Amino acid sequence: MPQVSFKFHGGLKLPAHKDISSGASIRPVLVTAGQRLVIPLSQSAGAPARAIVAAGDHVRKGQKIGAADGRISAAVHASTSGRVLAVEERRMPHPSGLSGLAVEIEADGEDLWIDHAPVDYRGLSLEDACLALQEAGVVGMGGAVFPSHAKVPQRHAVTTLIVNGAECEPYITCDDRLMRERAGEIVAGVRILRDLLKAETVLIGIEDNKPEAIAAMRVAVAETGEGEIACRVVSVPALYPAGSMKQLIRVLTGHEIPVGKLPTELGVQCFNVATAYSVARVFLRGEPVVRRIVTLTGGVAMPGNWEVPIGMPVDQLLALAQPVDALSGVVMGGPMMGFEVPALDVPVVKASNCLIARVPGTFPERMPEMPCIRCGACARACPQDLQPFELYWWSRARQFERAERYRIASCIECGCCAYVCPAHIPLVQYFRFAKGEIRTRDQERKMAETARERFEFKQFREMREKAEKAERLARAAAAQAQKAAVADVSGGAPENEADTRKAVIAAALERARKQARNAGSRQE
């Protein structure tokens, strides 16, 4: 059967470094009594959840501690049973190192679940099923953590469901292990998603460097008894970033999502395998998202994948894998798009697919930055068909309009350009900077626009009031004139008198109108 027929521009064949951690099966991480978990309330790409517990409360595993706030938001749950110590600002696992509201729980060691039971999604309306996902805190587990319920479109019909098992970044193997060991549940989740989306076809894309995962997933799909047409596992060439949503959709369907459009507008929607797994847990077991598989790799003696309760501090988790040396840092996510955690006590969140313990020699030394020689290696590597050296040029020169014209907004920050740059220019850093500046500028513009509108409305109002006053005065004057005219000519020739009176009134009204008009035109 022909497998993949579409390619995307650029991309890289990267050294995989996946063997380090892909050998061992997933190990559970047990929470011991007294251990403290820090569960951030902002764990989706949308609005942070609202805390619904307070210090001193006792919570059970799976109990909701943060309620979704708005449509693009997802609930947050306690990942073990214990006592809430605090609801306060904590340092977040984010490159900025900023803090955010989090719930700290001291585990009682019992790890007691709340009462939970499977839910038959087929008995639910689409809205209720989506609500169930939101309430269970299901977000994109590939790292983007977009609330999954919000990806079930209200307007567009989805014909093709893409399931992302590409896992294209080096070092990361959590999806690989999940597919090898729990393919059945993933496929169950895929079928639920397909039913919710009413999709006709399902394409599960897995990079060809994971033959065991592909085989396991094929078996699981075959066990459903459905034909290959309805659900197909496709082996895609290992070419970074094949796991980027747009690139994977392109590889599997040939569709290129137009700039500024959503996949659903083309009848395609995409979910990660780990997200599908979470969906299955929600409906088949009634379990919200309280843990995830995390790859521990890099400079550790026991690399592998662990099933980690959300909120476990990075250093405590890494201790399980026994770092071989004094850590010079920990990278959360992959080496291409991840970031160094600002402190070792930040918690594991739903987005944390991988932790790379950094010891001397894990990554190559940074080379001194040289001037760009426009060799175009970056443009040849860019999967978004951008001209990174042009973006670099304009970003550096702070000419952000030009950068926008060269479509800096399309940059997915995959790092391909910086990887190949012979001048060792940290291109992605420049692009992040430029995007940040553009965002700030747009916000400022918006604020200035609002201020201008307010000011103009104030001016308009003042003018209008002035005009109204003038009109009132004119009317009063006209009335007076009329009265005077009537008094003057009482007893004279009635017709003539009436004409004169009319003329006087008309003149007064005309004056008033003119005044009002002038006031009106000035405000414009």
Next chain:
Amino acid sequence: MHTVSSPYLHKPASIAGVMREVCLALLPGIFVYTAFVGAALFAQIAIASVTALAAEALFLKTRGNPVRPFLTDGSALVTAWLIALAFPPLSPWWLTVTGVLLAIVIAKHLYGGLGQNPFNPAMVAFAGCIVAFPALMAQWPAQGIAAPFGEQMRIILCLSPRMDALAGATPLSVIKASGAGDLYTDVREILVRQNLYGTFAGKGWEWVASAYLLGGLYLLYRRVITWHVPVAFLFGMAFVSLLFWRHDPMHYADPVFQLFSGGSMLGAFFIATDPVTGCTTPRGKLIFGCGAGVLAYLIRVFGAFPDGIGFAVLIMNLWAPMLDRFAQPPTFGERGGRV
């Protein structure tokens, strides 16, 4: 240094590595050329290289740039080598030095150094010197009179008088003369009579050109350059020479002869492909290469200079930024539909 933000991985690539590849690719051409004109070429390359590195170091220091990373980036060496290959091999040493200084100091550093120069430094040197010293720049060694190395060195160092006998007609100059003159003899006939015709192009020069072609193919294979510029360059030159040749085969040489004469191959693979001064978009590169090829032919055949590569490339350098602006390829999601 610790890489602070992603990507943390980096391909083991560097500008020095790119330049090393270019130098490596020039070697076959240099060896064949040396076999043809004598070891004097090595001396010229040495003079050019030393001057280039000295000027580069001096100006990096003056401009307050770190000397070590820039001096070792290899870009000055590539410029020096191209100058040595583009100048007549028996040029006096000071001509080579002047050319290199023109390239490194004026064309490169006065514009901001590596990556900032709008014009190809080696071709600025060529153009500057051919305008200032037209006679010296036209003294190409006569066919078959490769003097011994000692004598060649004495000429280069201006210790021996410059004998006219050492210089001779090149295949290109003969063609130019025949194209301009009202001769009723086939150009090839003239070349053959003067013992300047080899197997398929100018005697000797055809193999130098073939060696450059080989080096160029190596650059393509190593992905240092893309196919666009050389293919477009050679196509442009072949196409326009074909037109003239078909029109008047008596006075115009055939395309194969043109492609393997003078600096065609060197220009197509090593000079017009300079990324700093050329186009970077695929379509821009095609127009750039094609334009350079056509102009090089026209200047070579109808202009006042022995070869047209230098001026052709400089003229196209002027256009490069604008061409790139209008040749921007569509980005992902701008093509629409299945491609």
